[in-house]
Amino acid sequence: MKIGLRTIKTAIAAPIALMLANMLGLESATAAAIITVLSVTNTKRSTAKTAVNRVVSLTLATAIAALFFSLFGFTAFAFGLYLLLFIPLSVQMKIGEGISVSSVLITHYLASESLAPSLILNEYLLMIIGVGCALVANLYMPNTEKKIKEDQQVVEVMMKKLLSKMSDSLNQITSEEVLIEECQSLAQFIKQAQKRALQFEENRLWSPISYYFEYFAMRRLQVKNMSDMLQVLIQLDATESEAQELHELFDFTAETLAEDNDGQEILRKIEETYQRYREKELPENRQAFENRAMLFHLFQLFQDFIEIKAGFYRDMTR
Structure with a gap:
């Protein structure tokens, strides 16, 4: 007992x-x-x-x-x-x-x-x-901030790994079911971490700032976005050259993902990639057109993924 x-x-x-x-x-x-x-x-x-x-x-x-x-x-x-x-x-x-x-x-x-x-x-x-x-x-409450910081590190490591695997899946056959399970596990972990963060904030009587709670809320939105990207990846059948730019963006994000990253460098790379997409020739057949459309949709979802973090950074640094 x-x-x-x-x-x-x-x-x-x-x-x-x-x-x-x-x-x-x-x-x-x-x-x-x-x-x-x-x-x-x-x-x-x-x-x-x-x-x-x-x-x-x-x-x-x-x-x-x-x-x-x-x-x-x-x-x-x-x-x-x-x-x-x-x-x-x-x-x-x-x-x-x-x-x-x-x-x-x-x-x-x-x-x-x-x-x-x-x-x-x-x-x-x-x-x-x-x-x-x-x-x-209730004046005495154990300080759980160390645990919350550890949760942040775990979340970022898990997100980096998942992004790397998503990047690999653009160019080779990967078990989408495994990726989906990992994404769901990550979402569940973040949900529990956010609960611990809320309890920590509730024990700070005179502090109106809820940074940790908002941090995990931001990561939950990003993981939801990653889940949407995975649904597109399941249907995507693109060549290596067609997916190369997204592949590079995914890899770069996996390498640089961090709590203090404002996302601006990645957003600049996204804008450059957008410009290259506009300059490409139109697809010649229906299959190529559908693949291009899914790639573009995946690209838009990825941009949303980065903008979620950029918006959080702006709000927290005002």
């Missing part, structure tokens, strides 16, 4: 919340522990958001409960009306995660048949202690 870090932090923070509530002599002190259990999330940012939303939720719940309890007394009917208004308002205000916790605290008013300021303060203190202990528990 594996016990995760979140479980350990919850097991420590919840009893502390209970002890603090008991030390302050709060009623229903166990609620503070339950709130802590429900508020410890996987990242600092999500825990902070949960804490703020739950305090806002309690404020809204208390106002609505005060309205209906004052009009209809501390009855089940009044509590039903409270839920009828509180739940849709919470959803609309995007604080739905606080519905259950706030409603449990509201039942304390119902059980005590009172909305005395001291009781309202009691509920706020329970909430503050609960979410506060969750926040403190």
